[in-house]
Structures are given as structure tokens and as C-alpha cells.
Amino acid sequence: MKYFTTFITLLLVYLLLAGFQVNEVILGSVLSVILTVILTKYVDYKIDILFPIRFLKFLFIYIPVFIYKLVLANLDVARRVLSFKIPLNPGIVKVKTDIKGDLGKLTLANSITLTPGTLSIDVEDDVIYVHAIDVKGKNKKEHSKNIAGTFEKILGGIFK
Amino acid sequence: MMDIIVFSLMGLGVVFSVIRMFIGPNLCDRVVSLDTLNMIVIGIIVVLAVVFKSELYLDIAIVYSILAFLETIVFVRYLEGKKDGNS
Amino acid sequence: MEIVSYIFLIIGGLFFLLGGLGVLRMPDTFNRIQAGTKATTLGVFSTLIGVAFANPDWIAKVIVIIVFVAISNPIGSSAIAKAIYNSKNVPGNLVIDELKERGEDNDNDVV
Numbered sequence: 001m002k003y004f005t006t007f008i009t010l011l012l013v014y015l016l017l018a019g020f021q022v023n024e025v026i027l028g029s030v031l032s033v034i035l036t037v038i039l040t041k042y043v044d045y046k047i048d049i050l051f052p053i054r055f056l057k058f059l060f061i062y063i064p065v066f067i068y069k070l071v072l073a074n075l076d077v078a079r080r081v082l083s084f085k086i087p088l089n090p091g092i093v094k095v096k097t098d099i100k101g102d103l104g105k106l107t108l109a110n111s112i113t114l115t116p117g118t119l120s121i122d123v124e125d126d127v128i129y130v131h132a133i134d135v136k137g138k139n140k141k142e143h144s145k146n147i148a149g150t151f152e153k154i155l156g157g158i159f160k
Numbered sequence: 161m162m163d164i165i166v167f168s169l170m171g172l173g174v175v176f177s178v179i180r181m182f183i184g185p186n187l188c189d190r191v192v193s194l195d196t197l198n199m200i201v202i203g204i205i206v207v208l209a210v211v212f213k214s215e216l217y218l219d220i221a222i223v224y225s226i227l228a229f230l231e232t233i234v235f236v237r238y239l240e241g242k243k244d245g246n247s
Numbered sequence: 248m249e250i251v252s253y254i255f256l257i258i259g260g261l262f263f264l265l266g267g268l269g270v271l272r273m274p275d276t277f278n279r280i281q282a283g284t285k286a287t288t289l290g291v292f293s294t295l296i297g298v299a300f301a302n303p304d305w306i307a308k309v310i311v312i313i314v315f316v317a318i319s320n321p322i323g324s325s326a327i328a329k330a331i332y333n334s335k336n337v338p339g340n341l342v343i344d345e346l347k348e349r350g351e352d353n354d355n356d357v358v
């Protein structure tokens with residue numbers, strides 16, 4: 001199963017780059033088989049029967065929220081940059097997450113980097129250190145909820 | 161006419177980040193402005209594909225984005241290794 | 248179709264300009280990383296969508312570039328931030344710094 005999904009991913013990337021023609025499909029298949037044999041011991045992800053549902057959930061719930069937050073982040077940056085005296089209250093806070101698995105944590109950290117006013121610095125076991133441009137809230141629980149609440153709820157349903 | 165507006169906006173972005181690269185107080189600021197400059201250059205190459213109506217520029221943009229990511233990672237390794245020798 | 252394409256290209260150019268201005272105007276290094284990364288990521292997205300409207304045949308390569316930039320740009324800026332923190336060049340205006348005490352008290356105060 002792992003061989004098959006790696007092969008499909010490599011072939012899809014090759015065909016998106018090269019175009020859909022018969023000789024390109026043959027050459028891409030040969031190259032993908034060679035690369036699959038080499039690369040399979042470095043990839044580790046599990047795939048199960050619920051994968052299409054999770055992929056659709058990723059595509060239709062996560063992506064619109066992500067685009068909305070990205071536009072909001074840019075308007076925030078524009079407000080800060082164009083104002084005469086830049087309002088700042090920076091700090092580094094600790095965010096605890098429940099998501100297991102490297103791919104889920106990567107997606108969460110990337111989402112935190114592209115949302116308004118935050119930048120993820122380092123990921124340890126289940127803790128993400130985040131530089132926030134404007135620290136709101138009193139204690140550490142409120143920090144976690146302010147920064148990662150929305151995305152953690154969405155991504156928790158997709159990546160276990 | 162519209163091309164001139166788009167290219168002048170991107171050119172101002174390039175000018176600002178190059179100014180930061182010259183006056184940056186230390187090496188970290190220069191690496192940050194280099195990262196921003198690479199992304200703006202990817203945008204300029206992509207707009208050139210529209211202006212010249214040639215698909216080859218998109219291939220150049222793909223290769224340039226891969227090289228920009230590797231360049232950032234190499235500078236990061238250099239910055240981290242300068243402190244304590246190994247790692 | 249061409250009008251929509253140029254609207255997206257001009258929006259992308261505005262965000263690139265905003266990224267350059269943010270890198271120039273922000274007062275310390277972490278805030279420069281934030282402004283540069285966010286503005287240029289949305290600038291690349293908007294420019295590529297404009298290109299896809301101009302020539303709908305190129306949409307496969309446009310999708311490949313969008314996915315690659317969306318994955319690699321935040322990873323790059325996060326790696327720069329980690330290197331800056333580890334190289335003791337931290338700006339002195341942080342009001343709270345919880346990364347400093349890691350490894351000491353990770354048992355009771357994180358809920």
C-alpha cells in the first residue's frame with residue numbers, strides 16, 4: 001500500500017509538470033518505479049480506508065479557512081506597517097497541541113506562521129514555541145487558545 | 161500600460177528589501193531580506209511569463225523556488241554552526 | 248478575462264511592495280520575518296492566480312508552484328527564526344519569553 005501511494009504521488013507530480021501525453025506517461029511511470037524503490041524506506045505514513053473523506057475535509061474546510069486567515073494576516077501587516085508609529089507588544093509564548101504525527105504538526109506550524117501576528121519558532125514533542133507580535137491574554141491557557149484554537153479544532157479532525 | 165504598473169510595484173519592493181540588505185544591523189537581517197527578495201523575484205519571473213507569452217518561464221520559476229529554499233536552508237546551517245563549531 | 252488577470256497581478260504587486268516596506272520599516276528581526284513571509288506568500292499566490300486567468304492552459308504548473316511555495320516559505324522563515332534565537336541575537340523588547348526556560352519546568356504550568 002505504501003509503495004502504491006508513493007508511486008501515485010510521484011507520477012502525479014511528473015505529469016503535472018510535463019503534460020498529459022502517452023510517451024510522457026510511459027517515461028514518468030518508469031522513473032516513478034525507480035524512485036519508489038529508492039525512497040520507500042524514508043517515508044512513513046499510514047493510509048487507511050477513510051483517506052478520501054479526510055482529503056475532502058482538508059480541501060473544503062481547511063483551505064477556505066486558511067485563505068481567509070491569510071488575507072486577514074496581510075491586512076493586519078498592512079495596518080501595522082502603514083501606521084505612523086508601529087504598535088508592538090512582542091513575546092514568545094508556548095502552545096500545547098494534541099495532534100500526533102509529523103505531517104499534522106507541520107501543517108499546524110505552517111498555519112500558525114501564516115495567521116495574523118504569529119510566527120512559529122520551534123517544535124518539540126507536543127509544544128510549539130510561537131513568537132506573537134501582540135501578546136494578549138493573562139495566563140498561558142489563554143495564549144494557547146488565542147493562537148491555535150481554530151486550526152487545532154479543524155486539523156484535529158483531519159490528522160489524528 | 162498595465163505591465164508598467166505591476167513591474168513598478170514589484171520593483172519598489174525589490175528596492176526596499178535591497179536597502180534593508182545594505183543597512184541591516186547584523187547578518188540575520190540580511191538573510192531575512194534575502195528571503196523576501198527571492199520571493200519577489202519568483203513573482204517577477206511569473207509575470208514575465210505573461211508578458212512574453214512563453215511557458216518556459218514557469219519552469220524557470222519552479223527551479224528558482226527550489227534553489228531559493230535550499231539557499232535559505234544553507235544560510236540557516238551557517239548561522240547555527242557559527243556559534244559552537246559543530247552541528 | 249484579461250481584466251481579471253491584471254487585477255490579480257496588481258494585487259500581487261501591492262503585496263510584494265508591502266512585504267518590502269515591512270522588511271524595511273519593522274524595528275526588530277522577528278517582526279521583519281513576520282511581515283516579509285506573510286506579505287510575499289500572499290503576493291506569490293495572487294500573482295500565480297492572475298497568471299492562471301491569463302492562460303488557462305498553464306494551470307498544472309501554477310498549482311505545483313503554489314503548493315511548493317505554500318509548504319517551503321513558512322518552513323524557511325521558521326528555520327531562520329530558530330537560528331536567530333539560537334545564535335543569541337534576540338532583540339531585547341520581548342515582554343515574555345517562555346522559550347528561555349524550556350527543559351527546566353515542563354511539568355506543572357502547561358495545561
